[in-house]
Amino acid sequence: MKTRDVFIAFVVLVVILLIIVPVPTQLLDVLFIVNISISFLVLLMSMFVKEALDFSIFPSLLLITTLFRLGLNISSTRLILGNEGYAGEVVLAFGEFATGGNFIVGVIIFLIIMIVQFVVITKGAERVAEVSARFTLDAMPGKQMAIDADLNAGLIDEQQAKERREKVTSEADFYGSMDGASKFVKGDAIVGIIITAINLVGGIVIAMLGDPPMEIMDALTLYGQATIGDGLVSQIPSLIISIATGILVTRSASKENLGRDILEQFTRQPMIFYVLGIILVVFAMIPGLPKPPLFIIAGVMILAGYMLSRAAKQPEPMMVEEDQAAAAAAEKRKPENVTQLLQVELIGIELGYGLVPLVDANQGGDLLERVVMIRRQCAMDLGIIVPVIRIRDNIQLGTNEYVIKIKGVEVAKGEVMMDHIMALTTEDVKGNIKGIDTVEPTFGLPATWIPESEREKAELLGYTTVDAPSVIATHLTETIKRHSHELLTRQQVQMLLDNLKGSQPALVEEVVPKLFSLGEIQKVLGNLLKEAVSIRDMGTILETLADYGGVVRDVDLLTEYVRKSLFRSISKQFIPTGKARVITLDPGLEQMISEKTKQTEQGTYVALSQGEIQSIYASLKSAIERMTNLGVTPIVLASPLVRRQFKNVTSQMVPDLIVLSYNELDSNVEVFSDGVVSMLANAM
DSSP: OHHHHHHHHHHHHHHHHHTTSOOOHHHHHHHHHHHHHHHHHHHHHHHHOSSGGGGTTHHHHHHHHHHHHHHHHHHHHHHHHHTTTOOOHHHHHHHHHHHTTOHHHHHHHHHHHHHIIIIIIIHHHHHHHHHHHHHHHHHHHHHHHHHHHHHHHTSSOHHHHHHHHHHHHHHHHHHHHHHHHHHHHHHHHHHHHHHHHHHHHHHHHHHHTSSSOOOHHHHHHHHHHHHHHHHHHHHHHHHHHHHHHHHHHTOOSOSSOHHHHHHHHHTTOTHHHHHHHHHHHHHHTSTTSOHHHHHHHHHHHHHHHHHHHHHHHOOOHHHHHHHHHHHHHHHHHSOOOOGGGGOOOSEEEEEOGGGGGGGOGGGTOOHHHHHHHHHHHHHHHTOOOOOOOEEEEOTTSOTTEEEEEETTEEEEEEEOOTTEEEEEOOTTOOSOOOSEEEEOTTTOOEEEEEEGGGHHHHHHTTOEEEEHHHHHHHHHHHHHHHTHHHHOOHHHHHHHHHHHHTTOHHHHHHHTTTTOOHHHHHHHHHHHHHTTOOOOOHHHHHHHHHHHTTTOOOHHHHHHHHHHHTHHHHHHHHOTTSEEEEEEEOHHHHHHHHHTEEEETTEEEEOOOHHHHHHHHHHHHHHHHHHHHTTOOOEEEEOTTTHHHHHHHHTTTOTTOEEEEGGGSOTTOEEEEEEEEOOOGGGO
16 A cells, blocks of 8 residues: 555656656657556546546546646657757657648647637536536535435435435535636646647747748748647647546436446437438438438438337347246245344334325425434433434324334324414413314423414414424424433443543443443443433543442442532533522431332332332422422432432332432532422321
């Protein structure tokens, strides 16, 4: 690899030195032949690639070949003007062939080649490259969204999505580079004209001022022939490179090379060969036109049309039958693949028939885009990688129903109305609005479905309005947060560790697998997610596990140590204002929970009687109702020793209750107690 890199660098340096260092005629002949060979090689490469990105080095190669031609032009100009018009055998041969003994004819041929290259090919290639770059860049957001949509719909996996994104980026880079590189081709053509004029005028002046002076016609013949030869030997490769540029930037998406595409697409329409043959026969009837070649070519076209039509009608039936029979036999012998039926998707949404337009971008549906944003938001808020969310239709559901499934089992469902807006009642509502009464599926709030035309009126009356896709997106987001600990697999934990390893490799290597297995890390992270604690700060989490891993093996206790280390983020997450209105635990209750905590091989539990549990529930329910009536989210504050046990005791009655310990509060947080949970007298 190093040898090839050095060789390429050496070639570029040689190209640059050609502009400065004089080159002998023998070496210049070799370099001219190399230049012509490279140009043909580039042309053939551009014709045989299947898509433009297969020749992604073309912009850089275009710059190098342009510099190479300019270096040869400068070297040949130095020899023409300083060596009495002789710049090697290649230049001389091209000059004699082009002029053919007639200098005027040679000049005309040379000018025609220059005009064709500059006006037709170079200008066209430059314009196509410019337009391709613009449209490719404009199409990038749409392509990225299409990739995300296919990924969320389950049509492709993460690796395929990554490859397609890289391809989209590469296409944009390539066509952007081609837009700039095409200017090299245009500049090369202009410089070629200027150098040709300098060679001709300079040579004539040098000849007429020499000793002895030369006649103007003799000087014109001598230097004109050398100038035309030099121009042709430089501009023909330039013309070939320009053609290659045009072919490459005009290539559309295809699975085959240019030659095969041309043959295949022309031979699909046999009728055009019949029509062309008839047109040529009509032309042969015009007086003065040569009839034999017209009739011959017309016959060839009609014969080609007949052969193609016959081939299309009879596509080797025996071979087709044999292939079909072989394919059918192979299919019968092939064992049924049932492994795909065993796969269970981690998360998915099923929609009723009436909700299908929500995922159809052609009908204005943006649910797929919202799903992409949900995955990003969950990564920011919780620090988890939400797996691909499969969206399917289900004819067994009601027309407007949807179901959210975790591991193939329904965990949430709801119903929305297309072309309607959900109006949520708030404290600031100033009047009633007519519609279809319903319940908001995520939080169970009373709501009303109203037509879209009534949205502005509802908002003026103080209602909060939400469209149908937002209702589903909100429900999905909350469901993911509520079940995030179930979605965290070992594979995703490994991905999180690999991501952290890029910045803190020593930390990851110390913890996994030396201190903890992947499963133990998963349980700690799952415990945090179960109580809606973000695991985005993986560095702090692993630092804490590394500190206590040598002395503590209990996963629940390790989770408490991690929560203590995450006190700032926990305080910011649950107490964003810095002022906490909380429910505290009675010291007697905390002491009783601590005394009745039992340790077993399966973990810890609190051995409370049914009466004691009911008493705690009653006291907690009363405190929660008081805080809810005040419009405050209930937060229970307990000592570090009993926080986990109290959360376990109350999780059945109030699963979403926030229970924090004093160690998890930032020192800047102001705490105000609005209630106390205690044992009722009859339970004691």
